[in-house]
Amino acid sequence: MSPTIKAISILSIYLFLACKTDKETAIETKTETKVTATTGKNDVVTDKEFNDYWYSGTAELNSYDLKQSRYGDIREGEVVLVFVTEPFSLNKQVKLDHPQEAGDDNVSVMKLNHVRKFTTGVYDYSIVSSSFTPVNTAKYPHTLKLNTSIQEWCGHTFTQLNLEEDSYKFKQFSYFEADGDTEKNIPAAMLEEELMTRLRLNKGQLPTGDIDLIFSTIYSRFAYKKLQPAKAKISKTETAGLSKYTIEYVNYDRKITIDVQKEFPYKIMSWTEDDGDGLVTEATLKKSINEPYWEQKKLSDESKREELQLKN
Numbered sequence: 535m536s537p538t539i540k541a542i543s544i545l546s547i548y549l550f551l552a553c554k555t556d557k558e559t560a561i562e563t564k565t566e567t568k569v570t571a572t573t574g575k576n577d578v579v580t581d582k583e584f585n586d587y588w589y590s591g592t593a594e595l596n597s598y599d600l601k602q603s604r605y606g607d608i609r610e611g612e613v614v615l616v617f618v619t620e621p622f623s624l625n626k627q628v629k630l631d632h633p634q635e636a637g638d639d640n641v642s643v644m645k646l647n648h649v650r651k652f653t654t655g656v657y658d659y660s661i662v663s664s665s666f667t668p669v670n671t672a673k674y675p676h677t678l679k680l681n682t683s684i685q686e687w688c689g690h691t692f693t694q695l696n697l698e699e700d701s702y703k704f705k706q707f708s709y710f711e712a713d714g715d716t717e718k719n720i721p722a723a724m725l726e727e728e729l730m731t732r733l734r735l736n737k738g739q740l741p742t743g744d745i746d747l748i749f750s751t752i753y754s755r756f757a758y759k760k761l762q763p764a765k766a767k768i769s770k771t772e773t774a775g776l777s778k779y780t781i782e783y784v785n786y787d788r789k790i791t792i793d794v795q796k797e798f799p800y801k802i803m804s805w806t807e808d809d810g811d812g813l814v815t816e817a818t819l820k821k822s823i824n825e826p827y828w829e830q831k832k833l834s835d836e837s838k839r840e841e842l843q844l845k846n
Contacts, residue, residue, distance in 0.1 A: 580669060587799050588644070592824040593618035596802065597842040599820055602652040603813035604659070604756070611652025611659075612845060613817050615802065616827070617734060620645050622666055627679045627696055642669045643678065646731050650752075651846065657687035661752060667731045677728045682751035693751045693761075697722060702748075704761060712758075723763040726750040729781065729792065730802050738800035740779050742768045747781070753788060757809060772796070776803060 580588075593616055600611035621633030622643040633640045643666045650661040663682040668674035680702075681694040689709025695702040698719075706716040723746040724732075732740055747766040754761045765784040770777060775797070781790040787810030793803045801822055807815040820843045830838060 583798055588619045592826050594822065594824050595827060595842060596822045597820045597844055598817040600650065600652060601816045603809065603811065603815045604654055608813055609652040609654055611650065614649040616647040618645050619643065619669065622678065641674060643667055644669060644731050644735060648727070660685045663727055663751060665725065665727045665731060667728050667735070669735060671735065676722050677725050680725055680727055680751070684755055691755060695720070720748065720761060721763055723748050733792065733794045733802065734800055738777055738794050738796055740768055742770050749783065749786065749788065759786070
């Protein structure tokens with residue numbers, strides 16, 4: 535091969551690799567822009583601080599001491615709140631296995647897994663609720679999906695809400711005859727389960743004043759109330775380092791308070807639930823850590839449970 539041809543070949547390979555690198559960089563930049571871009575005054579601003587924390591490849595794990603009102607008594611228990619961002623399918627409403635191939639179907643969501651455990655007499659309650667709220671709330675103003683599973687020794691129920699245009703498709707499967715298997719549509723509104731996620735996404739802020747709110751699936755089961763939008767009022771007070779939000783339903787005897795940090799990352803420090811029976815459910819933060827928990831399956835990883843101060 536002559537020196538001239540050899541030089542041309544080397545230059546061609548260099549240009550090809552350079553174009554390929556630029557293309558890959560453009561794809562990465564586009565993905566980052568999709569996460570961080572804001573298009574309106576109601577957008578969540580995902581700045582560098584937000585992205586460094588929430589797109590770091592870990593989840594935020596929070597443990598709480600729980601005092602749960604149930605059957606006329608206060609029960610001791612625990613709550614774990616797991617906050618993590620995930621690529622989510624807008625159409626299938628499941629976590630994407632191959633988000634890089636999903637195009638516009640890929641929506642970045644903040645998932646909240648709310649795990650609540652307590653004992654009533656001889657038997658246990660185990661409750662898991664998962665909500666999937668888009669980070670870009672201007673483009674996607676409603677949580678896309680919510681499901682709750684309640685297990686106890688008498689039986690169990692499973693409830694799921696999937697957003698379809700301007701309503702939620704509600705499905706419930708229950709061991710109990712009074713509930714049976716149910717399917718219906720519910721007008722879309724903010725979910726009680728997404729309040730904590732909204733605080734994390736919106737710099738510790740919730741809208742104050744009158745609001746339509748779909749009360750929690752746990753309250754629906756425990757109080758035997760049909761799940762539907764209800765009128766509620768949100769108010770806010772502030773103390774040193776904390777904002778306290780009070781959510782009161784107008785036509786239901788239910789009041790919730792949430793204490794959230796004023797500064798990033800706006801952790802949930804405590805909350806209460808008062809259903810008017812004279813007993814108040816309380817949860818208070820014990821420990822918060824950031825870990826890739828889905829990779830920590832070994833016996834040696836059980837030390838993380840000790841770090842979280844979990845009893846069970």
